[in-house]
Amino acid sequence: MRDLHQVDGHTLILLRNGEEYFPRLIATIDQAIRSVCIETYIYAADTCGYQISQALQRAARRGVKVNLLLDGFGSAGLPPEWVSDLRRAGVEVLWYRPERSRFSLHRNRLRRLHRKLALVDERIAFVGGVNILDDTPGDRINAPRLDYMVEIQGSTTEYVSFVMKRLWALVSWRNFKRQREHIKLLLTHKSATQHDVTLVLRDNFRHRRDIERAYLKAIASARREIIIANAYFLPGQNFRRTLIEAALRGVRVVLLLQGRVVYRLQHFATLELYDDLLRAGIEIYEYRASYMHAKVAVIDSYWVTVGSSNLDPFSLFLAREANLVVRDARFADFLRADLLQEITYGARLISLADWQERGIWMHFLTRVSYAITRFLVGVTGCARGHGDAQ
Template sequence: MPWSSGNQLVLLRSGTQYFPSLLAAINGARQEVFLESYLYQPDKIGRQVAAALMRAARRGVQVQLLLDGFGARYLPKAFRKSLAKAGVRLLFFRPEYFSLTINLQRLRRMHRKVATIDGKVGFVGGINILEDHDGPDLALRYDYALRVEGPLVAQLRAMVSGQWRHTCWSQLKMEWHKLPRTGPPPVTCGNIKAKLVKRDNLRYRRAIETAYLNAIGNAKQEVVIANAYFLPGVSLQHALLSAARRGVKVVIVLQGRIDQMLLHYATRVLYQPMLKAGVELYEYTAGFMHAKVAVIDNEWLTVGSSNIDPFSLLTAREANIVALDKTLAGALRTDIQSHIDQFATPVHAHLMERAPWWRRALPWIAYQLVRGLLGLTGYGKQEYRE
């Protein structure tokens, strides 16, 4: 995907900043709204977003809501009917008709969290449509998104409209295939150079991974990654270890609480080689972490939906923004450091070595299970070999 200049990007920290900005944009829509999400819960936030979408549809805005057929499969029928009655066009990407079937295509999910409004404003990040509260004793879910204005919005609009048309065609919704004509391309409104980096199963299979590899390979001073589900393949592992060994400061912030158990323990098989190479590892423990961001040399940054794990890098449809801007990179780097200082625990090699044998064995067992599952599916045979 090409770079574009003249963009304005605003960093949005978790849902407390993201949802007010998204709702304001939807409430101001005059022509069209596209919204993609992997998860959609009919909680307080889900109802607020639905109400804004329905108000837009009633005043003549063409509203397209695309949800993943697995992640949002339990959205209540009454909720769906309310959206449809108001004129919101709701589709599910690869809907789940038979949940007990064994089909490798079920792994190909739509994991993006993207919105575009009137072809002028866009949103990209890791935040699903659901509340940030995971429990009374937990901090709000740790995540990020970007609000986008400028020429880059045209790339976002082309991506979501293309996916919408393809989904309409595959589900014989031809009356929804036609979209309104957009106005002139977005004009320059900032000074940030950025591009959309997406992953699909056609032309852009390795695009996000390649963006990471290139940036890490060119790093001179520092690589900082905050990623909830972290199980990179051999190429990314080597890139990070090589960076650390040549003197680059490598900092990785990971999920400290158990969310996805298999990945949680499989990730820990990487701890010893990373620590031995000089990588700083931290586990975020104040609540659940959902961030998928990185900052390199305080200039290159990425914010998006892609984890650094087999699911995101090998099977799912993902979308990240990559940007070159010292001010924005500095803001993201500062926020990551704030979370490290306040809510994260450093991982020390000597503490891992003193753990009981069964706790030391769990990561190896989990990693072998992941490799076995990848072998069964045919995905990532080379990237996850030992």
């Protein structure tokens, strides 16, 4: 069991990877009395997915109300028979923007449900970046993906409940499951209470830039150290400028990024940012021990965010995201120590000298990848209303 942290009337547990998260989630579902709600981008038909499906079915059969909201793109590979088994047991399953065609070029296709949230009995919530899929990626890599979730008990779960119910009502409405309580929820607006534990959202309505603004405010006020671990790092000019300004005023800025590549185009576009960042004195580490999926940050050993939002156009300008922001020295030190250990034993430092020695071909590849990515950002509408999206 990871350490319990008491913060502003909340009990928090930092969970590292699915290895710690999934057993906690299943145990909590098995103890559910009234309700279980889960939102996820990827729900895989693997051992982990099967175990959670069984837990959801057990809960539904004993009379617990179970809602499962899946992204129509990320979870498109879930076999229909799995969904049928869940529904037969009494689990309500809805799809967020189901895929009509894999060849669709509609720009709204990229507006995905990327949040990873779970709520049991409206009392225990889980927020973070872990999808429902096996922890070890294979490819001769035995170490689990680097990722985090936070288990929460406290008043913030009331807001988690509200945002999950509201999205469920919205998706139900779109699927013509129109009920009176859905209309009431869709017409209701509720803001997160400003505790030292706060859920911060990104959507395409009221919260378009809330997560980005939370980052920028914390970075701009940093005095000693900024550690950002992020799987897909391609922020806009304003974000990069704020990071560079922090480094130039003497703040230690550390970026832990992917070393094992998942999407090559985006990876090479990210590399195009290295030169300016390294020249400003920012430390860049590439994670090699396994695949990097974390979306976390620790600033001045006090401000922490753990969530689903990458620092790229997809997360910052298109997808529905959810990050937890915690202001607490002990919780921050706990995550900071974990990140520093991964940096020390699982990552490779990229030095400015080594980077400047890259060949002409690599220079060309990163420049072209960045240009293509900027073009795609414009085509998909990411940059509309966001002049710093590049």
